[in-house]
Amino acid sequence: MRAELAEWFEVMFNGSTTTPRRRPRSDRTIRNHIYATLPALNTWASAKDSLREVTRDDVLDVLPNGGTARSEMIQGLRSIFQILHARRLVFTNPAARMRVGTPEIRVPVSLDVPVLRRLLDDPDPVRAACASLLVFHGLRPRQLRGLHLTDIADGRLHIDGLRILLAPHARVALNAYLAYRERQWPRSGNPHLFINRATAGRLIPVTGGWINTVLGIPAQALREDRILDEAHACEGDPAASPSSSVSP
Template identity: 50%
Template sequence: MSCHRTITVNADGFCRLCWRQSVGERPHGTGLSILEANRHGQQLYFADLFRQRRSTPAPPATPRRRHREYPVLHRQLSLVDLTRDIARGQRRGFQDPPDPEFARLLDLAAHEHASAHGWSKTRLNDARKGIRILLSIQDTAGSVIRTTEVSQLEQISLAVQPVLDVLESAGLLDSDRKPALLAWFDRQTESLPGLMRDEVRVWFDVLRLGSTTPPRCRPRAEPTIRLRIRYALPALQAWAADGHTSLREITRDQVKTALPDQGSDRSLVGQALRSLFRLLKARRMIFTNPTTHIRTGRPETRTPMPLRVAALQQALNSNDAAQAVIAASATGGDVRRLCDLFGISVKAAERYAHALGHPKVTGTSHTNPAEVCR
């Protein structure tokens, strides 16, 4: 009717484009007619961009409850780090934990750990009591608990190990206690000069933690670390007593003098010193490696020799039963060796073995009860 196109029209006989053009020209529905509004052309527009009013407002969405994740990543720092008086707190009473949800989860973890490891009721109650005390004095509710904080429970004679076990199984234990190996190393090297001690500590740290830089190595087991330190320490102490303050001053002749003459000790001391100087040379802490091309051999491997037959015979004939049993065990259960000890053949030994089960030897009766005359 307005644009003369063959298209779907509304009840008034106008298409959607003509109608929207007239709405734009007369926003309040008065003024120009629809034909007059479309006389000079039409403005195209994007469809479905006009706001539609809802007849009834949509109901507000119910907020989903979010569970807090533990442990929390933040930590509230304290201005002054004061020692907790747990004994005084027990006399006056502890407050409830500031985060009840965190306390509930840890209490559940204590029950699960106790059930899995067969704990007694007393041990479980000690763990629950200790955990609740620690949660009530936390500076940051929901954070991990340090080992030193758990050790404060010893003030009230409360078992510490069950609390540590529960926290470790729940992944909420921060082990800040100094390892025994570090304390042992400090005691062993306290007599060395400061510079020499620092050089040895670099070697000790590489043995303990490993290294990804040349020379690369994996962390060593604690017994291996202690063994290396013990075998290297006498030489280090001797050099320190001679007035040396750094391993840079050690020469090849001094290393040869520090090595034992022979045996496994020479090999093990040489391995320890070679490992020490090789690392310091690679880290450019010394100028030369004084252990280069020094042969120390390998540890001795001694194979036990078999005992003499006469000595075994004398031990087996001993009046001491324990000595006789030990001598019999030394044969390894070998029938041929036992036969050689008593001077008999294998066939004779088999006849003696069969006789051991005879009723007169064992003192038991093999009479069948069904054969007894009634």
């Protein structure tokens, strides 16, 4: 089963120039499919030697009842079996012609002001810097992870072609973090702003899981709280949206 999944990963990551041709997929798509299908794959791995042995009933047994989890698992399994079937590594696609269902619609939930204040004023410079960029400037978690040292210059944040004046609190928090980073990893050649023990000696960004662990809450929850706060501030009118996030 591991060899079969390695074949799927190879096609997803590099694409295929042989029939049937496929374009490479993004890292995010591959990761989402893996996470969504892991519960099913782990269940089958304990009783089967190959994905060729998986039947439609086996798929139905492991599928969540509904919502986003069901939708994402079916999509991930379809991707795996479609590629393996095209490569003649499985006989059929047991996930074909299954009702996907409707993903859950998530409604942003506001956070308590004391929670935001604790994050912004936390003595840990990493936590305070991450929180400041999320709270005051509404960065997406992916953008936060991808920031480079050169994206912070002259008191401004340079991102996606924009030059954003840093909020005073964010500027102080970033200066404290940069001083901490220099003390911890003075010889690191990693160009990313946020690094840790695992990435200081490499050139890769930190993971989303690491960011969430540092904050103690999902980074997306902070971004959604700021979006909700801004929506309330402008009474749902995008044209009246303030140019900067409201300080908690």
